[in-house]
Every structure is written in C-alpha cells, then in structure tokens.
Amino acid sequence: GAVVSQHPSRVICKSGTSVKIECRSLDFQATTMFWYRQFPKQSLMLMATSNEGSKATYEQGVEKDKFLINHASLTLSTLTVTSAHPEDSSFYICSANTGGDSYNSPLHFGNGTRLTVT
C-alpha cells in the first residue's frame, strides 16, 4: 500500500517553456504532498508543501511564481516549472504520507522526474 506515482519520469524542454509534473497517491488520500528537488550527488531539498484546496507553502528561497503548485484533489498535486532555464534542470520528487497532521508517519515517495532544460 501507500503508492505514490509521478509522471513523467523524464522530460526535456527548451529554455523558456513550462513543464508540468504530476504526483498521484494511488491507494490513499493525501491532504498534503511534498515536493523535493535533488541535484546530482546531493541531498533532497524540500521545496514546498502542497495543500489540498489551498495555497502551497514554500520553503525559504523557493520562488513561488516559478514553481507553481496545484493540489486540486486529495490524490493529485502538480508542480509546474514556469519559464524553465537550464539551472532548473534537476530531479524533482514528490511525496505524501498517509497520516493526518496530528501525528508523524513516513513519507512515501514517487520515483521522481528528471527535468533537463536545453
């Protein structure tokens, strides 16, 4: 159980275009999902918390106008990288947990999206 699916797994886009990445919880509902970014040989950096039915919460230093997050249902969050530039090339990973906000439970991760901006 607790499967998180992410799509696409790889995307190549031209500089200046926008790319949308989808994250779905397949067998559970997720009021919150989390978006991480990972550069090669580095750790996962939390970008933002996606909240179902309300605005996302962004970590310090993350541009909310560049990384648009929409969490329209309890099983789907999307991350749109707008006006992508080569420095946005990275591995983007989404996650969710089955627990409520009142207690801790493990995050379950998607398999990530490798974005390459040319």
Added chain:
Amino acid sequence: GESVGLHLPTLSVQEGDNSIINCAYSNSASDYFIWYKQESGKGPQFIIDIRSNMDKRQGQRVTVLLNKTVKHLSLQIAATQPGDSAVYFCAENERGTGNQFYFGTGTSLTVIP
C-alpha cells in the same frame, strides 16, 4: 529548512560485513526520524523509523540508534549484500509542524562482492 546541500560522503564495505551509516541532525525539537534508501534514478524508499522516545529500533537486518543528546542517528546494516548498494539518507520531522521532513546529507554505500 534543515537539509544541507553537500556532496555525498562514501562508504565501501565487503559483502557480508556489517555497515554503519551515520547522520547528524540539526533540529533539537525533531522527534521522528526515518532512514531512506535511494537507488540511482529512483525515489527514496523507507527502511526504518524511530521516534524520540526510543533510542534503538530493529528491523530485518537493520538497526537504528538514536542519540538525542548529541543529535545523532546511525543505521546499522547486518551482513551487507550487493543489493544494499545505494545512497542512504536520514530524515527528521518535528511533530505538529505539518509533516515536513528535512533530509540529511546522505551517504553513498558501495558493497564490494
């Protein structure tokens, strides 16, 4: 956030030996910790978790130790196998802060057959 964007330290072990991977965390209020395994090109996979009211927890071939005094976690893997080769991260969470997890630097484990 608490995560640090440093390059990964590495650890090489002989197949069959035990591995110990260490992690220092930064938030003294963190009360829930998880070890994840990440294989190349994939998302992190849950290995084992521990809450701050414990100092040791065992799973199948893995043990996590928590030392809250010095804010240190370790992951011990018994009888390491080639399939254990991966990057290992610890992640910390503070209860009541919205379930955000912050990741440590990570360690790249290579098992030598």
